[in-house]
Amino acid sequence: MIDVLIIGGGIAGLETACSLQDLGYETVIVEKEKTIGGHLNDWDTLFPTHRPASEVLEHYTEETRKRALTIYLNTYVISVKKQADGLFEVQTSRDVVFHCKSVVLASGYQLFNAERKEEYGYKIYDNVLTSADLEKRLKNLQGEFTTPTGVSPKRIAFIHCVGSRDEKSGNHYCSKLCCVTAVKQAIHMKQICPQADVFCCYMDLRMYGPGFEEMYREAQEKYHVQFIRGRLSEVAENANGSLQLKVEDTLAARPSRLQVDMLVLMVGMETAKSTELFAQSCGLECASNRFVKTKDHHIGSNQTNVDGIFTAGASIGPLSVFDTVNHAKSAAFAVNDYLKAMK
Amino acid sequence: MRNFGFSTTKSRTIDYEKIDNRLIRYVLENEPTFNACLSCGSCTAICSAGNLTSFNIRRLSLQIRLGELEHAHEELDKCMLCGKCLLECPRGINTRNVIMLMKKGLYLIESESKEKNDR
């Protein structure tokens, strides 16, 4: 009998597993991808320190190795059944059935599919990227940075709130991390292309975390990133592959026409499709933003409406690495309390 | 005299207690979604009429919220009701209805004051 089955081998799952192992519980991680680390694998650097994401990833790889955690890769959960005795029966894609005392849902999030915002031209115009595409580009960068059409960019625009705070995308909520990511990426672009003009088109800037506001100020003072308060409405492509943006500068109360060589869409975080299916299969309540609903917003953010199923990380909503690690740690304690009470 | 958009005699301070709220009240009563506007400007940027003229639907609605109706009629007449703003609005505001209500409300206000003058 396993004590805790953890769904998801990203940093939330790994942190929860490490902490629970240290508390003396037997844990198993089920990860649908072929490697651990989740989305962290895709990021180049992390805000607000610009530290390489690989450092954090290495930390967790090392911790995992030290504790010899049991991880099933390339495995996804098919169903979770709570039995009459309060134990869980978990069916996975590997024909393995796990029996466990509790389940931690650390399945994270997925990024908004920018193709749905057709007027922004993602996958239609070559030089339109998402924030995730840019991270990949930066991570694999060798030599000079160029746009997808091979131009060294003179003007770059970052568009905030793509697929978040938008009824028309079906996501009315604020994804809260895209603002600071845009500022981080804008600074990064200025660092590697100092000659380029960098614009950020935002509705509201939400610099909520420690060090975020400082980074925003640095972007203004040191890197002269230009912040335009206005939401992008339409993109057209010029013959040379550059892009024509239509944004109103709402502070000047005038429509502006911005021509850029590269457009970066700051895609928001959505609940993972797999999380949604999982929630349906075991009766987990979801909030109006489709993320898993926590039992108590203030003092029970790891608990769900089903006793014995806990959440860790961004399955409850958009969270930064900082927030995720903390939430995962608290998940371990919540599970500990639950298992102790069980005995 | 050239119009610089402000005058020296009239105070430019917004006095929220003295705002002429007749039009905005009429619009909000009939289209409550208009309350949710966050002034992002995507309506203005995408506007077909704005592409041809100086029409700025966001600025216009701000002015109407502040009760500044002097240019409202002339501005509203530029809108072609094409509905691009409706599709773009992140808050799901029925922008076309807002425009139609502004037009109607303004017409009602204008004909009311005309009646008063005639008397």
Added chain:
Amino acid sequence: MIDNLFILPFTLGMITLFVILFIKYGLWISRLSKIDKLRIVQSLFSRRTLAAISESFMEGLIHRKMFRRHGLLGYMHMSLAFGWFLLIVFGHIEVFVQTGSFSTYPWIPIFFNYFNHDSFPGERIMANVMDFLLLFVLSGVLLAYFKRINSKVFGIKKTTKLKPGDRFAMASLWCIFPLRLFAESATAALYGNGGFLTNTVALCFQWVTPEVETGLWWAYSISLGIFFVCMPFSRYMHILTEILFIFLRHYGIKLKKQFNSYSRIQVYSCSRCGVCIDVCQMHIANISNNQSVYILKNMRDHDLTARKLYNCMLCGRCESACPVGINLNDLRISQRIKASKEYNSDYAFLQTLPCEPVVEDKKPEVIYFAGCMTHMTPGIKKSVVQVLEKAGVNYQFMDKEKGACCGRPLMLAGQYQAAQKLIEFNREKIIESGATTLLVSCPICYKVFRDDYELGQITIKHHSEYFLELVEQGKISLKKSDKSIVYHDPCELGRGCGVYIPPRTLLSKTGTVLSTEQEKVTSLCCSGSLGDLSLSMADRNIIKAETLKVLLKQNPDVLATACPLCKKTFVKGVDIQVKDIAEIIVDAME
């Protein structure tokens, strides 16, 4: 003749009816436009009149469209209308058989059994025929009683609410035939001149005296009289108006967007059958006060509110389902025109726009108008241009950088004069270009170009039609894949312009087109419609979800549509690919 007095209610009722009808018809026809009157005069002695008579017979009496909708509902209407009609016809024949002449008082055939107790050759046959017809009508009356109790049996989920005046008329109508049965049976009991039905019922009437008999005939006559007097002031006026409407329609009179006498005739032709309520998608969002039947009622009663008027997607489902054939969309638009005529714009700025000079020697063959919506879907815009380039078409992109709206959204909102200004502006540009074909990629634009632009020799083509031509001419060739496609008919393209087949033919050259439960003329609206001004996002989402359920029932690989607005509406609600027909063509192009 003193005991003949009971014919008075009937006779007076009928005279009243004819006088009122004469006045109403006269006013309506006299208020038609000169051209429309000319049309009537010209077509009066043509085959159009025959066609109108035949349609009046098929729809007014047989109720063919009702039958198509629901068998029992059709039978109910047919037995009442056609049965009654036959009763009158055979009543006259009966008189003819007896007297050898058709010329008699109009009440004689109606009350024949009362007046004639003598036997004559063929009497038995006629009595049985008349009884059979009465039974036929009575079966309809019984069904009508039952429909009020349980309308679901008749395929109608919701039935119309009635006004007191309508109830009065309906009550008198429901009384007429049972009273006729009783009156004739009473006479049969006394004189034995009935048929199989009345003679049988007469067995229970053995106790009647001539006074009771006369009383029953009085009751029958009174119910007829009341019904005739009520008719012009109740919903039953539709029966008489519809006939006029059918004739005028056959004479080529078309409904104008501005409300006129013909619009009024259409409004009064509404039978309030409730079919429009049934097909309306607004019920899904619990909106049940704005369906066409209620709007027409409000138009008759002059109490239409703005909220109801503007809360309609103008998808046209009710119009295509209407058994009377009333132009419900344009009637509603006519009310919007009326409501907003005081504040139309003149778009003076259009006059001051710089005009690009026309280069004479580079006359394009095709002028492409993308329209506002297509500019929001760059995927469609890019695909259309790609196909045109590939096919080597000599084209001009009319609104590539700047352009005025086509005017349809204004038209839908009732801003008629304003729309005319945009139409004039665009029309001039299109004609000036010298192109022979106007290509559009948005059905909303397509509709207004076809209905309101008067472009003369220039043919107007939706891209699905034009691309099909290019394929047929061999200018582009397509490769068929094994993908399954469900095609969604956009309202303005399908019901609006009748284009159902070309998109399907074109798509079938790129994959397998699956058919759905509700398609073509019955296709559902995506809910993104510009016709509705006040429908909330939340309600739109509810309606959209239901539409998607129908479309995606067979799990297709691709959901295809031919309208940028439908595409934008659907794309946020599904996981599968939503593509415009132009994008699918580009993917399949060799």
